[in-house]
Amino acid sequence: MAKRKRHTPEFKAKVALEAIREEMTLAELSKKYGVHPNQISTWKRAAIENMATAFTRRGADPGKENEAEIEKLHSKIGQLVVERDFLANASVQLLGTRGKKW
Incomplete structure (x- = not known):
């Protein structure tokens, strides 16, 4: 049985970018890089879906969005502890x- 190929993220990005450009067909890209056309389509779709993350603000912390929710849950826990006592x-x-005991 043949060992599975492991492609680097750089290689996947390169192939996906060429697929996005559509200068060559998937069959031609498949022949050029030795990768199945379905795999190239998957990489292309993933690249397009994740493209927006390249433009997110570097200073923006994704954890800050959840801080308000965490603070709300901590206050609720405190309230429930007081009520239980x-x-x-x-x-x-x-x-x-x-x-x-209960």
Whole structure:
């Protein structure tokens, strides 16, 4: 059984760029680089889909978008802990269930 070829990202980008240019057909590119036409189509599609990331701001931190959500969840956790403790103390005072866990 033949060993699978592993192509570098640079090679994939080069082939995908030529496929995007459409100066040669997929069959011609396949023959030129020794890669199946379906694989070239997959690389081309991936290159087009990920092209927008090349223009994102370098200073923009993707984690900052989630900071507000994380802060909201932390406050909710704190609220739930306070409510749990309050209800546990209230049950001890009303029912005398001291020492019993849920």
